[in-house]
Amino acid sequence: MDILFLISDELILTLIIILILLFDILFKNKRITGYFYILSLLFLLFYVIFYKRNDSILNNAFVYDGLSWFGKIILISGSLITGFLSIDTVKVKEKRMGVYYILLSSSLLGMMLLISSKELITLYVGLELATISLYAVTAIYKNDDYSLEAGIKYLILGALSSGILLYGLSLIYGATRTTYIEKILYYTTLPGLSSVFILGIILTLIGICFKLSAVPMHVWTPDVYQGAPTPITAFISTVSKTAGFIFLIRLFSYAFIKLDFIFLPLILVISAVTMTAGNLMAIPQKNIKRLLAYSTISQAGYILVGFAGLSVFGISSVIFYLLVYTFTNIAAFAVVTGFSNITGSDEIDDYSGLAQKEPLLALTFLLSLLSLAGIPPLAGFVGKFYLFYAAMQKDFLWLVIFAALNSVISLYYYLLILKRLYIFDPKKDFNKIKLPLSIKIALIITIAGIIILGILPTKIIDICTSVANEIFF
Amino acid sequence: MLTLLHFIILSIVLFFIGIFGVLTRRNAIGILMSLELIFNAVNINMVAFSKFLTPQEIYGEIFTIFIITVAAAESVLGLAIILAIYRSRQKIYADEMNIMKW
Numbered sequence: 281m282d283i284l285f286l287i288s289d290e291l292i293l294t295l296i297i298i299l300i301l302l303f304d305i306l307f308k309n310k311r312i313t314g315y316f317y318i319l320s321l322l323f324l325l326f327y328v329i330f331y332k333r334n335d336s337i338l339n340n341a342f343v344y345d346g347l348s349w350f351g352k353i354i355l356i357s358g359s360l361i362t363g364f365l366s367i368d369t370v371k372v373k374e375k376r377m378g379v380y381y382i383l384l385s386s387s388l389l390g391m392m393l394l395i396s397s398k399e400l401i402t403l404y405v406g407l408e409l410a411t412i413s414l415y416a417v418t419a420i421y422k423n424d425d426y427s428l429e430a431g432i433k434y435l436i437l438g439a440l441s442s443g444i445l446l447y448g449l450s451l452i453y454g455a456t457r458t459t460y461i462e463k464i465l466y467y468t469t470l471p472g473l474s475s476v477f478i479l480g481i482i483l484t485l486i487g488i489c490f491k492l493s494a495v496p497m498h499v500w501t502p503d504v505y506q507g508a509p510t511p512i513t514a515f516i517s518t519v520s521k522t523a524g525f526i527f528l529i530r531l532f533s534y535a536f537i538k539l540d541f542i543f544l545p546l547i548l549v550i551s552a553v554t555m556t557a558g559n560l561m562a563i564p565q566k567n568i569k570r571l572l573a574y575s576t577i578s579q580a581g582y583i584l585v586g587f588a589g590l591s592v593f594g595i596s597s598v599i600f601y602l603l604v605y606t607f608t609n610i611a612a613f614a615v616v617t618g619f620s621n622i623t624g625s626d627e628i629d630d631y632s633g634l635a636q637k638e639p640l641l642a643l644t645f646l647l648s649l650l651s652l653a654g655i656p657p658l659a660g661f662v663g664k665f666y667l668f669y670a671a672m673q674k675d676f677l678w679l680v681i682f683a684a685l686n687s688v689i690s691l692y693y694y695l696l697i698l699k700r701l702y703i704f705d706p707k708k709d710f711n712k713i714k715l716p717l718s719i720k721i722a723l724i725i726t727i728a729g730i731i732i733l734g735i736l737p738t739k740i741i742d743i744c745t746s747v748a749n750e751i752f753f
Numbered sequence: 754m755l756t757l758l759h760f761i762i763l764s765i766v767l768f769f770i771g772i773f774g775v776l777t778r779r780n781a782i783g784i785l786m787s788l789e790l791i792f793n794a795v796n797i798n799m800v801a802f803s804k805f806l807t808p809q810e811i812y813g814e815i816f817t818i819f820i821i822t823v824a825a826a827e828s829v830l831g832l833a834i835i836l837a838i839y840r841s842r843q844k845i846y847a848d849e850m851n852i853m854k855w
């Protein structure tokens with residue numbers, strides 16, 4: 281297959297970045313860059329869906345298999361909805377609007393590179409392109425102390441974790457004497473395991489935990505989520521996390537799969553601690569973005585449960601849940617974006633009586649929170665059921681019971697918000713600002729995603745299973 | 754005669770000095786410098802492994818070049834954000850960046 285055709289997704293995205301740069305210089309009206317971003321990503325999404333390729337180049341350093349195809353679909357649709365959220369709400373100076381979209385798309389480019397590479401150097405470069413763009417776009421409100429503080433915290437902890445990840449990768453390189461994942465897989469089948477390699481695996485896992493906001497590296501999450509512009513928060517919590525999980529699948533469910541007796545107990549413990557810590561810390565929160573941040577930490581814990589299933593079932597349940605999670609969580613942040621655009625507030629108390637003022641916002645929040653908690657017939661129920669089913673295939677009953685109990689805890693604080701929305705009377709005077717059309721579109725897309733994935737999941741699950749099968753041939 | 758072990762011990766020592774620095778420095782620029790130490794520990798590891806274990810191939814050296822580039826980009830961005838923070842608060846102490854907590 282032609283190399284240019286194989287990497288055409290990345291090439292088109294690079295072209296989009298250059299065109300955004302040109303539009304930014306040529307046109308006085310900066311909304312055009314936003315519209316262009318949305319339209320071009322829509323085109324890219326259909327291009328990726330209809331032209332599924334299956335090949336690898338550069339000695340398997342860059343592959344285009346089912347996993348990267350499915351991952352790209354999740355990443356691009358997440359970025360697309362982020363574009364809808366950004367266009368009317370991001371209040372940076374006109375002349376910096378182009379930079380905002382350029383950084384978003386270059387982060388997307390890094391993630392697309394990350395999920396389709398099978399070689400440590402390429403993985404690392406993709407990872408850093410994705411995160412460095414996000415550091416910059418988090419701190420884009422140059423005069424807002426919250427945004428700057430979030431940016432520097434994100435940068436320092438991100439660089440620390442990527443240092444730990446790199447040290448792990450260097451030890452893996454030292455033990456296996458290669459950077460190609462296929463050859464690392466071959467190394468793990470050989471007899472005799474060096475302790476250097478095991479240390480490398482553990483350090484790598486801790487480094488990746490930063491991207492997943494899983495427990496030893498979760499402290500940045502609430503601060504960054506609160507300080508960053510809300511569309512960026514949505515982007516970090518869904519798209520960036522999806523890329524991190526696919527990174528984890530590439531390394532742990534593929535390259536190190538023969539060593540599951542070493543890393544699986546670690547992943548399970550991280551998963552249990554992550555969901556408990558996230559849920560318990562979420563309960564006393566007063567700020568909606570911080571509450572959702574802790575809720576996404578616990579969601580990362582649930583997704584890690586799927587890794588207990590290993591091989592085909594585990595991977596297929598994880599990528600299905602990633603799709604569900606992207607729609608559900610972006611829906612929650614879309615509501616937060618719309619609400620703070622109308623009232624300028626992120627406090628949970630101000631959400632009282634939202635159902636009487638803005639029924640669409642309240643309905644979306646209802647659906648997304650119930651879906652996050654895992655109530656049937658919504659998407660989150662199917663996703664969680666499938667995750668727990670995958671874990672049960674390998675007889676991890678204790679973990680599944682633990683996760684189910686955690687879902688109950690999470691339902692407590694989700695229902696407290698919903699009580700405010702539907703039962704309390706409005707406290708604060710709402711301005712008469714209408715909800716922008718772009719946010720309405722995002723809300724409707726995500727509602728449709730949550731309901732359709734919940735009622736008719738079979739087709740998508742079949743796709744996920746065939747994608748997971750493709751990894752192992 | 755220098756062996757691989759010497760290089761690895763040097764890199765472990767540098768790595769922990771870097772971690773210690775990140776955790777204890779008050780000044781944000783000091784934290785960035787400590788982060789550089791961590792990256793340099795990794796670089797020493799990479800080059801030493803490449804030199805002693807795979808003398809025919811240069812994966813380790815290539816990796817090092819990418820790490821140096823990325824670390825430079827990260828420092829530049831960090832300094833830019835620190836400058837913006839200095840403009841608004843006249844202070845860059847890490848323990849005073851606490852308007853958001855818990």
